[in-house]
Amino acid sequence: xxxxxxxxxxxxxxxxxxxxxxxxxxxxxxxxxxxxxxxxxxxxxxxxxxxxxxxxxxxxxxxxxx
Numbered sequence: 001x002x003x004x005x006x007x008x009x010x011x012x013x014x015x016x017x018x019x020x021x022x023x024x025x026x027x028x029x030x031x032x033x034x035x036x037x038x039x040x041x042x043x044x045x046x047x048x049x050x051x052x053x054x055x056x057x058x059x060x061x062x063x064x065x066x
Contacts, residue, residue, distance in 0.1 A: 010034065026058050 010033065013020045019037040020028075028034050030046035037043065049056060 024058070025055060027055065 009024070011020075011022050011024060011026065013022075017039045021033045021035060021037070022028050023034065027049065028036070028044065028047040035042040035045040036047075
């Protein structure tokens with residue numbers, strides 16, 4: 001059984017009933033837990049955005065609690 005990646009190295013955004021788990025850069029690479037979930041089911045696992053061929057810079061992300 002494959003081991004899940006640690007959750008402390010991802011960004012988790014919650015707006016129920018939706019939940020997004022992404023890399024620290026905000027991309028959904030399709031690895032591990034990353035993806036968009038709705039009602040507990042992953043409906044999107046990969047979505048990588050490029051602007052003029054480059055990854056966009058994250059504007060704001062901060063932890064609110066452990």
